[in-house]
Amino acid sequence: MKKKVLSMFLVAAMTASMVVGCGGGNGDSGDGTEGGSGTSSSKKDDKTITIWVADEVTEFTKTQAETFLASSDEYKDWKVQVESVGEGDAAGNVITDVQGAADIFGFAQDQVTRLISAGGLTPLSDENAAWVKEQNDANSLSAVTVGDKVYAYPMTADNGYFLYYDSSVVTDPTSLEQILADCEAAGKNFYFDVESGWYQPAFFFATGCTCEYETDDAGKYIDCTMDYASANGIVAMREMIDMVSSSAWRQGSSLSSATDVGAIVDGTWDSSAAKKMLGDNFACSKLPSFTGSDGNTYQMKGFTGYKLMGVKPQENADKLKVCTDLVKFLTGAEVQLARYQELGWGPSNLEAQQDSAVQEDVALTALRDQMQYMVPQGQYPDGYWDPEAKAFGSDIEGKEKYSASSADEELMAALQAFQDKCISYAEQ
């Protein structure tokens, strides 16, 4: 009897596998160069371009892209399909399945090298790279350049942070100590995200520390300059420890999940939420300064970041051309300005930045004030953000390892360990 069961099993397995085998093997040429999945091979024939953008710009992008394709004789038969995938998730989804991912996708700048190592981005031709350089502000170039190559198109230049505050609570937004004291007195919360490698530099860069990585053309990290383990680093870390020990301080940088906000360090993407939450008391300003443990006053600095759009590697030259022209249009002056007008996203395009409405925007003005202290965010390895910076900030937040009375040697050892780990990502 057993062998019959076995025979049935084999029959079933063989038939099923033939089905599976055919599905996977469709695109296989003799030398096995393109073992694509069923979806990507079927995509090859139809003239559809998929775009992933954040939820709030889905409709906007769809309208713009359709207008562009319809207005061009050459691209009339092409169609777009716009799907809502947040800038934070897009990179992860592309990396998981490059061949099944969207042709064009919007993403935050910190994902660039991760995408390049996973083969998720097409490098720009010299001509297009020159176009990007000519159209956008100088800082945004550092965001899209890896090694000597340009890999993406800047879409916005508002990924920086500054201070939103309740003007009825905070009396002097230029001093961190005063903000904390005011919030404590009013029973309100001051939000600053210490768990993030993006916000931490506000303290470290303020005291003169640096942390920079250098990459080669393929997105591999070859060098890291970091001097957190120094007297300046200790001043910054002490200030962070002091801040988290205040009863007004709260962890976080997202207005939507914040409560009782007296002040928050956040970016332009939350400006409409902040206006709604703070009402008449809505105010924003550049980041405050603080008096360090050495008695000096330091202006808080930080990163300026960019939202970008990239094109997935294409096997079909025609499709690559359509994608390139479409993404150039979507990140061009006209659409960047339209995106600002409709959604308030600050443009990276030089021409769009000159627009009077952009010039007068309150949140963008605060960002511009802060901009002079900001360091354009270059490329950082994935491991810098998570786990290293996250774990370092968590230790400060947890208050278990350090307190205001911790000795300098103790902090130095922690900074040295953090620095060594960060540098290790450039030495693989």
Place this chain on the structure above:
Amino acid sequence: MKEDKNELYAMSGFERFKYKFVHFFTGIPSAIGNLCKKVGRGIGSFFKWLGSDLKDIGVTFAEGDWKTRLSFLIMGFGPITRKLFARGIAFLALEVLFIVYMATIGVEYVSQFGTLGTHTSGFNDDGTMSYGDNSFLILLFGLLTIIFIVAFILLWRMNIRENRREELVLKSGKQLPTNGSDLRSLLDSNFDKTLLALPVAGVFIFTVLPIIFMICVAFTNYDFDHQAPNNLFTWVGFENFKNMFSFGGAGFGHTFYKVLGWTLVWAFFATFLNYFAGMAVAILINKKGVKFKKLWRTILVMTIAVPQFVSLLYVSKMFANDGMLNAYFMKWGWVSSPIPFWTNATLARITIIVINLWVGIPYVMLITTGILMNIPEDLYESARIDGANAFQMFRKITLPYMLFVTGPYLLTSFTGNLNNFNIIFLLSGGGPYTTDLTGGAGRTDLLVTWLYKMTLNNTNYCMAAVIGIAVFVATAVISLVVYNILPSVKDEEGFQ
């Protein structure tokens, strides 16, 4: 054993516990020894079987007629010439399918299986992409092909046995079954096989194959720097396992033991606290004189009605530094700064276990309520006449009965808690994080949530596969050992 029992009854409660405790651990070596013996016997009998099987093949060839001998090459030839077309054609068709599969896809993938690909991808001059070998697909289809080859060998063996059987039937002068009866049997005496064909194939494709695939990934360098289809990955032997258990430097050893330790502590408390608290609540509600029994039960069961995804995320926010609880505590002046429910490691662990009580008690209460009502009332009555107090009755009657009936439940809930992803991930997300741990693990991460992070955040598939194997080993060892010493398994009729 009888004497043991008598001695046992003579001991005091604590001594008895100590005796059983020691007895359990001293029993482990002999249990492992038994297991090894069993495995050894299994291997021995396998080789014995293999020898006799090979001999049988030889006998079939030596004693067989030309039809049988030709079937060694052309499968199903014997049955076809003996007019058993259904069987013969099935064999032949499968052989043809196999050869076609091997010629088109199989050979190519299997030949690259040793290296997992050599051609790299690259951009052409016009900016388009030419993909090279895809290590992922090579590993997957290579595995599938190897499985097919093994299956084909088994099929070939079946084909030989079929020939031998037919010859023997004919020799003894009996008739072979007709094609019609062969096919009809699939809907009659062999209907079970017809029904099972699809589920078995499904289990193979969706469960067995992925598991084998994941085990293989643990022996490769499939990580952030080696991702298909742009980059190749390859075999690295036991490198990842060495990394997982190595201390110091960038090794995962320290982190692994920390996470494993917390996983076991969590599973222990989550299981037994829930169990005893749930039982206590059930007994309380069951007590005579308690009014509105249904109301109390309904209130407790309400927590089950709300999906955990919703309730846990909400509770997590409630306990946060800027959450409702802390806001009120500060407003009322109970605390001057927020209680670090999620940012202090010890407090986070306690908070998780306590919140899990809230989630788990209703389930245990539901299960135990029914069983409690089943305990014969006369046992309690006679105990009461003998002057036993409530606690004694609980210890001597209720608890043994409950443990006996719910032993298997306790075991499954313990192994379930080892992998209780929801609670940890939705409440603390594994945090608080610390530079003391490597690989992105937080202080409340279980092995399974760490595995999730390693896959999704750090794209470290090979190390995640190693953790997966570790989780399996931990779960399997605990389940097997505990299962074998459960009273309900050892002594099935104990309470009848």
